[in-house]
Amino acid sequence: MARIGVFDSGYGGLTILEKFRALLPEYDYVYLGDNARTPYGTRSFEVVYQYTLECVKKLFELDCDLVILACNTASAKALRTIQQKDLPLIAPNKRVLGVIRPTAEKIGDFTKTNHVGLLGTEGTIQSGSYPIEINKLFPKIVVTGQACPMWVPLIENGEHLSDGADYFVEKYINKLLSADPKIDTLVLACTHYPLLVDKIKKHVGEHVQIISQGPIIADRLKDYLLRHPEMETKLSKNGECTFYTTESVDKFKKSASTFLQTNIEANHITL
Numbered sequence: 001m002a003r004i005g006v007f008d009s010g011y012g013g014l015t016i017l018e019k020f021r022a023l024l025p026e027y028d029y030v031y032l033g034d035n036a037r038t039p040y041g042t043r044s045f046e047v048v049y050q051y052t053l054e055c056v057k058k059l060f061e062l063d064c065d066l067v068i069l070a071c072n073t074a075s076a077k078a079l080r081t082i083q084q085k086d087l088p089l090i091a092p093n094k095r096v097l098g099v100i101r102p103t104a105e106k107i108g109d110f111t112k113t114n115h116v117g118l119l120g121t122e123g124t125i126q127s128g129s130y131p132i133e134i135n136k137l138f139p140k141i142v143v144t145g146q147a148c149p150m151w152v153p154l155i156e157n158g159e160h161l162s163d164g165a166d167y168f169v170e171k172y173i174n175k176l177l178s179a180d181p182k183i184d185t186l187v188l189a190c191t192h193y194p195l196l197v198d199k200i201k202k203h204v205g206e207h208v209q210i211i212s213q214g215p216i217i218a219d220r221l222k223d224y225l226l227r228h229p230e231m232e233t234k235l236s237k238n239g240e241c242t243f244y245t246t247e248s249v250d251k252f253k254k255s256a257s258t259f260l261q262t263n264i265e266a267n268h269i270t271l
């Protein structure tokens with residue numbers, strides 16, 4: 001039997017995993033956080049691709065026939081190459097899915113002004129993947145991106161609720177909203193950012209809706225499984241989740257338990 005692999009550079013993918021488990025609790029999940037090499041957001045295409053491929057291969061070894069890159073940076077910089085070049089050679093019956101296209105498909109449901117703001121890592125913003133995907137589906141939507149390079153380090157170091165975090169939240173939000181004051185929809189295009197959502201809300205006006213990806217990606221996974229019975233029937237259904245980190249198990253357990261508000265056990269993994 002196979003399990004569903006959920007990958008992120010660190011803790012961010014937990015915000016997606018928890019929505020998977022809420023909507024699709026029957027399946028078995030394997031979470032892999034590459035905490036030893038996080039953040040990915042400031043790294044080159046080649047490095048993000050290499051790191052992501054290594055993690056995907058590890059998840060394949062752990063019987064994950066379906067892997068979700070719960071990381072926008074990896075989805076922007078590695079997904080296409082893995083799907084088109086690597087999968088046919090290394091695992092033609094396994095699947096790797098990302099988070100950008102499903103999020104782009106939903107944007108039209110939210111914006112009224114047709115002005116959308118995008119908050120992401122440097123890698124995601126520079127890749128241009130979101131404007132490309134959104135404009136394929138909604139050519140009239142104007143997408144303005146803002147890279148927030150300090151946010152992932154704040155979260156990975158457990159400083160996202162501190163007063164100091166407000167400075168960097170306000171800084172990037174102000175930059176984005178002054179670049180396009182017509183923005184009425186803000187996409188948190190990094191799976192870490194929902195952990196900052198209270199602070200983000202504090203610094204945007206009430207007229208701006210904030211879109212977190214978790215519920216959208218969970219809904220798309222449900223739909224994917226309905227459309228792909230050949231994958232769905234081979235997935236084991238014990239409602240279990242196993243966590244792996246490339247960093248210290250104790251650190252991962254402590255932080256992940258805070259993010260998920262429940263105690264978890266974690267395992268160390270070498271890539």
Ligand code: DGL
Nearest residue numbers: 012039040041072073191
């Ligand atoms: N959580 C990841 C994302 O969605 C990236 C974090 C990082 O920079 O490693 O982009």
